[in-house]
Amino acid sequence: MAVTLLLRGRGLKQSVQGVAQHFLSFLAFGIIPLFEYFVMRPFMDVLGKTRVTMLITLTALPINFVLNYGLIFGNVGFQDSDGADAVLLFVRLRLIDKCFVHLGESVI
Structure with a gap:
């Protein structure tokens, strides 16, 4: 309501208003996993598991780049779309990052 x-x-x-509204509403779903990732990452670094967080970050960066490029510009086999799909990808990647941090916390 306030976004509108x-x-x-x-x-x-x-x-443009429709795309921006979808963009911001999808982005709101990614805030909680993003905050959890930003809390757990330094926690794991302090425990000496810097390799896990480095691998997660370095793996997510090229995946995020290629998939966002494909979703925004319609390349790499994706159809052309608006920015809201890129935010959905961002939210999914943050959830995957969060899962890997928790997995790395328990395994390594």
């Missing part, structure tokens, strides 16, 4: 009011006040076109 904020976007209307900006004077955006209807199509």
